[in-house]
Amino acid sequence: MNDVALRLTGVTKTYNAGSPAAVEVLRGVDVSLAKGEIVALVAPSGAGKSTLLHIAGLLDTPDDGTVEIAGTDLTGAPDRRRTLVRRDEVGFVYQFHHLLPEFSAQENIVLPQLAAGIARSDADARARELLEIVGIGTRAHHRPAALSGGEQQRVAFCRALANRPSVLLADEPTGNLDPATSDTVFDALMALVRETGLSALIATHNMDLAARMDRRIRLDQGKLTAL
Template structure:
């Protein structure tokens, strides 16, 4: 049996607790992600997908519940330990690329590696390898403003995988692209995931893209349920 990379148990989250405008976003959500598995998280806007991903990636904490990454319980860990685990084990991709505009494509992929202690030569070699895998190596010296939307997002994928995480979390990673570009960019992402063997939890509205993953789950009324 493959290793469990991510386990969420009984996650609850309420915003504005005790106030008239209280919003209970998560109501005991459970999810398990195995090594090498790709899972689509499907839900309408406002259902709590981003909240769930932020908790899975240690950017936010639940009111109650448990988050495990690689079998390690993250509850009660201080900011420094959570930051170290996030940097080492988790890669993030968002709907908008959030590339640093003053740096080139390759520099955007190099920087997180330098922050993780990788040597400049090794970081650049890995960055060029990743950019080559998604077909944008020839654009490595261009800044984000000179790249198309699809190219920018592919660079963002490479940046997320620069430190070889075991878990990729993606929040509508192709939601800002036209259908044709979305399909091409998603194929590049799935190719990266397959090549590196990491696990991926990908939130999407696109049911066609979701069907291309190993498993589909829904977030409904604050709880995760398997696809029918």
């Protein structure tokens, strides 16, 4: 049985390669996440954390190296295969929630499930379950504009986990919130991740939040080091 949910090996990425403006963003990155592990990715602005997350989530391709999800090397997989894996195995959370404004909280969580072929009744039940875990079950039928910033981000967490992915990738998920709300929302994220048992790579500038995760790694000058 493979106990590694995500593995990047020797990943490199250079933008504008071959030109005087070339920027070497990733220089042989190696990282793996065990099943159920929550890892903090700490990096200064412009260090390439978003690039790393996009490669890990199959939104971008490395110049060299491999990306494995659940033991399968997907580096050179066709676009269709990569799209299906992103849908079924990878959840994304960003600094801004990107909820669809015309749909309720519950409907925002239901939609990706319907796209994956899940029956509407099962999708509704899953959405309600996730909203209860993060403490906003009573807000299920409110549209995003009627929710606070912290509530909107919790809905975004639920949407990312709706299809039961094996890996969650989060890019500064509380970076747009005030400190008190950030702590509350992060507690909800940790509860959700622990409850579902998936692996998570969470980029954050907040060292207090990073300290609460299982392990911390730092990306600087294209290389990863343990903290």
